[in-house]
């Protein structure tokens with residue numbers, strides 16, 4: 001990675017997440033939680049919560065270490081001088097451009113700051129005390145949090161043997177379903193659910209797309225909701241009328257127009273992923289084969305000790321899901337980051353038990369629907 005604002009470990013800055021935590025209890029009660037929250041909440045309170053130490057390998061939050069593509073960077077630089085203006089029409093232009101590219105009319109598409117926001121609003125729109133939220137287990141957690149806010153029953157169904165969503169089980173488990181959440185490739189497994197299965201499961205679909213991953217724009221915040229106009233309008237009604245940062249929109253528009261960025265980045269990601277899997281195979285480690293920028297690694301040990309032992313070696317890996325207590329999610333970073341990951345992981349696995357490592361453990365934690373919230377955050381309320 002080149003320059004990285006997440007790496008700069010002064011003591012004062014390491015406290016910033018906990019300071020930020022002042023707002024977290026309120027967010028837990030009624031707000032949106034996203035990937036950075038889940039990634040940070042999974043880390044021991046004593047470990048950095050950003051910025052990270054210098055030269056840290058940060059493969060815990062499914063980010064793209066490549067950042068925005070070069071045309072997007074140029075567009076950001078170009079629009080910066082005009083950033084004193086709202087230029088709200090640009091947000092609409094983004095929806096229109098994407099719709100045009102997909103052969104849709106503009107009412108089918110709405111732009112948001114990321115995909116987490118429309119996910120949250122979709123759950124609030126279509127679930128309630130009498131309409132449950134149905135998701136895969138393991139699956140991305142944010143929708144479960146939103147379902148708690150809407151008072152909905154959360155129904156979790158295991159993945160199939162090929163780690164797809166088990167659509168028959170999902171249907172069978174929830175005759176009262178208000179929303180079926182299908183994440184494909186799935187976070188955290190990076191595995192696909194066949195298109196035909198999704199068609200079997202649902203008629204009305206809202207597709208959420210993000211610029212955070214392949215386009216490397218997680219910090220810029222841009223995403224899209226696509227669907228029948230009445231569904232999209234319902235979801236968008238939660239955010240009212242607001243425009244996105246012009247820098248994010250400019251980067252997104254140019255990224256969409258770049259004919260090579262998606263294929264090139266898929267190629268890079270696949271190459272690093274394959275090399276990592278080859279190394280894991282060679283060394284006898286188990287993992288679930290993935291087609292995305294993350295995969296589940298079976299450490300055969302309680303994951304917390306592995307996560308902490310890796311962090312002590314300046315390699316930050318991502319979290320575990322209660323249903324699979326020995327698996328930990330690894331984000332596919334750059335080639336050099338994955339080489340550092342390999343060296344650190346090998347070393348950790350050579351120790352009899354990573355429990356012997358001198359990493360301070362989290363003092364206290366509470367369990368909220370499968371993910372852990374540092375008490376330190378709650379105490380700041």
Ligand SMILES: Cc1ncc(COP(=O)(O)O)c(C=O)c1O
Pocket residue numbers: 034035061062113114115116117119140183187209210211212218222223
């Ligand atoms: C499945 C899924 N949905 C939503 C998000 C939220 O990301 P963003 O709001 O940056 O689009 C993530 C982040 O990792 C994710 O994995």
